[in-house]
Amino acid sequence: MKLAAIDIGTNSTRLLIADIFRDFNERLRLAAVQRRMQITRLGKNLEKTKVISEESAENTLKVLKTYHTLIKKHNVTGYRAVGTEVLRKAHNSKWFKDEVKSKAGLELEVIDWEEEAGLSFTGAVKENKVLDYITVKGSNILVIDIGGGSTEFIIGNINGDILYADSADIGCVKLTEEFIRSDIPEKSELRELRVFIKEKAEAIFKKIKGIFKNDTFCMIGLAGTITTLASIDLELEDYDRERIHGHILKIQNILGIYNRFINLNLKERKKITGLESKRADIITAGTMVLIEIMNMADVHELFVSESDILDGIIYSIF
Secondary structure, eight states, rough: OEEEEEEESSSSEEEEEEEEEEEETTEEEEEEEEEEEEEEEETHHHHHSSOOOOOHHHHHHHHHHHHHHHHHTTSOOOOOOOHHHHHHOTTTTTHHHHIIIIIOOOOOOEEOOOHHHHHHHHHHSSSHHHHHHHHHHHHHEEEEEEEESSSSEEEEESOOOOEEEESSOOHHHHHHHHHSSSOOHHHHHHHHHHHHHHHHHHHHHHHHHHTTTOOOOOEEEEEEHHHHHHHTTTTSSSSOOHHHOOEEEEEEHOOOOOOOOTSSSSHTTTTTTOOOOGGGGTHHHHHHHHHHHHHHHSSSEEEEEOOOOOHHHHHHHH
């Protein structure tokens, strides 16, 4: 059966068309037919204006029209198009949903953070490479999904059970717009940013430690900040999903990359091998989020997963 998933986020709009089937163990599996990603920045200036701008809406609608054409071309049995933090927060979400229906021909759902977290977790842990990694580690799994508007924290086990989930408004677009005003970030800006991230994340980790005491976690990282860090770590001239998926990011390497970011201006950051130019303005804030989370979780490495909420959406349709 061929199904499609669309994820409309604060920073990007993505599509997955996949065949879903059962393997010889009767487990559901996906085989990707088509993957697309465009940085559309739907949440640009949302913290300030509280609304989606006409320009951001138009950019996103243009991409959604293309995705709808692909969905029809592949004759899918069903699809889900979901919106996350940007559409939960925008005062004109209903207007945008109506625009998506009338201009792109798609039904758009705005999902709450709990469903977003569940879909991300399911999408990640059903994939074979991820399963192999967490089987070897033999501990609970902490899935971190750093988005443009928020970051989701999901703890689960190897059986796919979610044991705890939470969300914090520490997304890379939101934080960049709120705290980083200089081309090369000032120390005071980075200090304020770190204090804000720690405050938000510490509240969540206090709950986590209260529930899981001294448990250790293996960490799985999802979304653009983390896959971009993997691309930089691997020094990829061209984005290579196969090499990025399953890459182990070490904390010392992340710190080294972060130190490069904070000493370069935007034009210089855009020249870093492995960094997509459209992500260069928000990557510093996203990287700081990851560093603070890894420090609080006391983990020194994470598994980079390209299987994420899109895969989870496909599973949810079946």
